[in-house]
Amino acid sequence: HVQLVESGGGSVQAGGSLRLSCVASGDTIGRYRMGWFRQIPDKEREGVAGIESDGSTSYADSVKGRFTISTDNAKNILFLQMNSLKPEDTAVYYCVADAKAVVPWDWFGGYSSRGQGTQVTVS
Numbered sequence: 792h793v794q795l796v797e798s799g800g801g802s803v804q805a806g807g808s809l810r811l812s813c814v815a816s817g818d819t820i821g822r823y824r825m826g827w828f829r830q831i832p833d834k835e836r837e838g839v840a841g842i843e844s845d846g847s848t849s850y851a852d853s854v855k856g857r858f859t860i861s862t863d864n865a866k867n868i869l870f871l872q873m874n875s876l877k878p879e880d881t882a883v884y885y886c887v888a889d890a891k892a893v894v895p896w897d898w899f900g901g902y903s904s905r906g907q908g909t910q911v912t913v914s
Contacts, residue, residue: 792817792818792903792904793815793816793817793818793820793823793888793904794815794816794817794904795813795814795815795869795886795887795888795904795905795906796813796814796816796886796906796907797811797812797813797884797885797886797906797907797908797909798811798812798813798814798909799811799812799909800884800909800910800911801910801911801912802912802913802914803876803911803912803913803914804913804914805876805877805878805913805914806875806876807876807913808872808873808874808875808876809873809876809911810870810871810872810873811827811870811871811873811884811886811909811911812868812869812870813825813827813868813869813870813871813886813906814867814868815867815868815869815888816867819864819867820862820864820867820868820869820888821844821862821864822844822890823844823888823889823890824841824842824843824844824888824889824890824891824892824896824902825841825842825860825862825869825886825887825888826838826839826840826841826842826860826886826887826888826896826897826902827839827840827841827860827869827871827884827885827886827887828884828885828887828899829880829882829883829884829885829911830882830883830885830908831881831882836885836899837851837853837882837897838851838896838897838898838899839851839854839858839871839884840854840858840859840860840871841860841896841897842860842861842862842869843892843896844892848860849896849897851897853879854873854880857873857874857875857876858871858872858873858874859871859872859874860872869886869888871884873911876911876913877913878913878914879913880911880913881911881912881913881914882910882911883908883909883910883911884908884909884910884911885905885906885907885908886905886906887899887902887904887905887906888902888903888904888905889901889902889903889904890903
């Protein structure tokens with residue numbers, strides 16, 4: 792399994808931007824399905840964005856047009872560029888990865904590797 796460490800979270804005003812990074816180690820991410828999930832207290836974990844090994848991407852309706860998922864396979868890093876942030880984007884964001892892509896991208900249980908999370912607060 793690949794190990795994942797997120798960074799880039801913080802506090803920002805509504806309308807602002809943040810870029811989350813997820814550094815992977817233990818394997819190359821180019822052959823993995825990668826994704827970002829977020830967790831709001833007392834709510835279900837939500838799939839935010841996913842990227843397949845072929846580069847195709849998927850987004851939750853709530854972030855389409857505002858968030859962009861991408862990878863730097865040479866550096867083994869996953870990114871989430873978040874623009875036009877809203878207070879409802881406040882959550883802990885988790886980076887995930889799995890070598891298989893046999894379940895829907897937004898099913899958290901389908902990922903074997905998960906980071907520790909990074910807090911994003913929008914006010």
